[in-house]
Amino acid sequence: MLSIKNLKASIEDGTQILKGINLEVKPGEVHAIMGPNGSGKSTLSKVIAGHPAYTVNDGSVTLDGKDLLSMEICDRANSGLFISTQYPTEIPGVNNVEFLQMALNSKRAYLGLEPLADADFKKLCEEKMAMLEMDDRYRDRGVNDGFSGGEKKRNEILQMAILDPKVSFLDETDSGLDIDALRIVAHGINQIMSPEKAVILVTHYQRLLDYIKPTYVHVLRHGKIILSGGPELALKLEEQGYDWIEEN
Amino acid sequence: MDAITRIKQLGMPRRNNELWTFFPVNKIQAPEFPSECTCDEDFASEDDFAALLPIACNARQLVKTIADDENEMAMLKCNNDFGRTVLNIGKNAKASIEILDNKVMHEICAERFDINVAEGAELEIFFANPANDLPLTFRHFDIKQAANSTVHFANVLQDSGIGRISARVELNGEGANFDYRSLNILKGNASKHQRLTILHNAPSTVSTQFVRNILDENAYASYDGQVVVGNNCSQVNSSQLVNTILLSDGPSVSVKPVLKIYHDDVECTHGNTVGELDKDQMFYLTSRGIPADKAREMLTKAFAKELFLELPDGAAKKRLMQAL
Numbered sequence: 001m002l003s004i005k006n007l008k009a010s011i012e013d014g015t016q017i018l019k020g021i022n023l024e025v026k027p028g029e030v031h032a033i034m035g036p037n038g039s040g041k042s043t044l045s046k047v048i049a050g051h052p053a054y055t056v057n058d059g060s061v062t063l064d065g066k067d068l069l070s071m072e073i074c075d076r077a078n079s080g081l082f083i084s085t086q087y088p089t090e091i092p093g094v095n096n097v098e099f100l101q102m103a104l105n106s107k108r109a110y111l112g113l114e115p116l117a118d119a120d121f122k123k124l125c126e127e128k129m130a131m132l133e134m135d136d137r138y139r140d141r142g143v144n145d146g147f148s149g150g151e152k153k154r155n156e157i158l159q160m161a162i163l164d165p166k167v168s169f170l171d172e173t174d175s176g177l178d179i180d181a182l183r184i185v186a187h188g189i190n191q192i193m194s195p196e197k198a199v200i201l202v203t204h205y206q207r208l209l210d211y212i213k214p215t216y217v218h219v220l221r222h223g224k225i226i227l228s229g230g231p232e233l234a235l236k237l238e239e240q241g242y243d244w245i246e247e248n
Numbered sequence: 249m250d251a252i253t254r255i256k257q258l259g260m261p262r263r264n265n266e267l268w269t270f271f272p273v274n275k276i277q278a279p280e281f282p283s284e285c286t287c288d289e290d291f292a293s294e295d296d297f298a299a300l301l302p303i304a305c306n307a308r309q310l311v312k313t314i315a316d317d318e319n320e321m322a323m324l325k326c327n328n329d330f331g332r333t334v335l336n337i338g339k340n341a342k343a344s345i346e347i348l349d350n351k352v353m354h355e356i357c358a359e360r361f362d363i364n365v366a367e368g369a370e371l372e373i374f375f376a377n378p379a380n381d382l383p384l385t386f387r388h389f390d391i392k393q394a395a396n397s398t399v400h401f402a403n404v405l406q407d408s409g410i411g412r413i414s415a416r417v418e419l420n421g422e423g424a425n426f427d428y429r430s431l432n433i434l435k436g437n438a439s440k441h442q443r444l445t446i447l448h449n450a451p452s453t454v455s456t457q458f459v460r461n462i463l464d465e466n467a468y469a470s471y472d473g474q475v476v477v478g479n480n481c482s483q484v485n486s487s488q489l490v491n492t493i494l495l496s497d498g499p500s501v502s503v504k505p506v507l508k509i510y511h512d513d514v515e516c517t518h519g520n521t522v523g524e525l526d527k528d529q530m531f532y533l534t535s536r537g538i539p540a541d542k543a544r545e546m547l548t549k550a551f552a553k554e555l556f557l558e559l560p561d562g563a564a565k566k567r568l569m570q571a572l
Contacts, residue, residue, distance in 0.1 A: 073535055091550065094533075102546070106542070
């Protein structure tokens, strides 16, 4: 499904952040990526999505065999990639619901489908908002405008639910969430997940993985995946930190 | 001294005149004046060509009065050949004035508004005319506000010619409030100039000047805003803020805020930003599948609409939002 091979990327001043990432993600899998701050976790999601601040120096990223790196940013999304960044951007003046409708209809146009009728979109939106226990305040406001950290994360999962991507790359979705919000957001992600889809979770803590069971856990450090394992790896990291990996 | 005599005395505007620093004065041809000026006011102290021109060129004058305590919002459409429109807004009255495009007179399209706002009155005055190709337009506003009066002045400029809006506002009574919001959406060789002078002549007066420019191709916008706070005018609050988005490498903008403050107990601010569309916002929208050209349009529109969000709900806000 998502295949990342020897991915190397740098920032404008030439500093290489990703130094050869390899990752294979199959349908139905949940991959958790953990690692110390500054190891390249957030950069990985942005590079895959096409953020202009990064230059890909080597490697490939394909989604269902399509070369993502040669696509425009919007086409990567419309092909089935969704990324949620650690700090979702605020866009005052762009209505949250109108933005969602525009995004969904852009995807439908890309796939050769007619735009969703207003009434059908409203129904879809209400259904997904109810799943995430979101109230009407989200409708009238600008995209993430004035939202708390937790509200932003919930709004990200709403977008994921409506856009229905094949692969979702969620960067620290659990940060800024209180205990109840974490449960609701994790429940939402589990609801969206299906055997045809995959999720990559970036997290620092086991608490999110208590709700969303990972198939694989990877440790990213110094721009490379240095260790992979099953769910038990996350528990060990929670207990012992990262230093033991380098010691071994 | 009548307007024709005074304008001939001053001569045609030149770039070395500070009032016209930013304006392409070479585009102004000397107009043919009527044989006599029918307006008998004394203009000996008026030194602005744009303020004199409508009086000197056009004999016709419209006077509109809204009576004291008239609470119903009145819509006046000043779409005419009048060189000058005088608006008298009575005590505690409320008025809503939309200005439509006037017709070309001589080689220059020019009009002047003299607006007197009595104590406690509220006025919203606005225009959002569709793009047109009038070669040269001048609009001058002379506004005098009494105590506790409020004026919301808002406009959208998107025509392609050369234009200048000038306003001289006197806040003469305690608690008077003047709010100016202007949006320039310009491309081609459009060139728009705004020159405002706000005179805080009484304590506890408030003025805001918010200008936003969205410029493309070879467009040019300038803002020259002066705020004067008189002595004995405490607790004055004044803000000037100009935000510009340049959509390509061709357009340019000039901004000149001037503050003359003769009292310590005041709060006066000014600011200016020039930039491109926010890259993170562009990335966010496109990363959700929205094509770049559509994302650019959404962000530009959001930038524009934000300017008018704080206007009170009414005809002006509705019309300006519709225009966008």
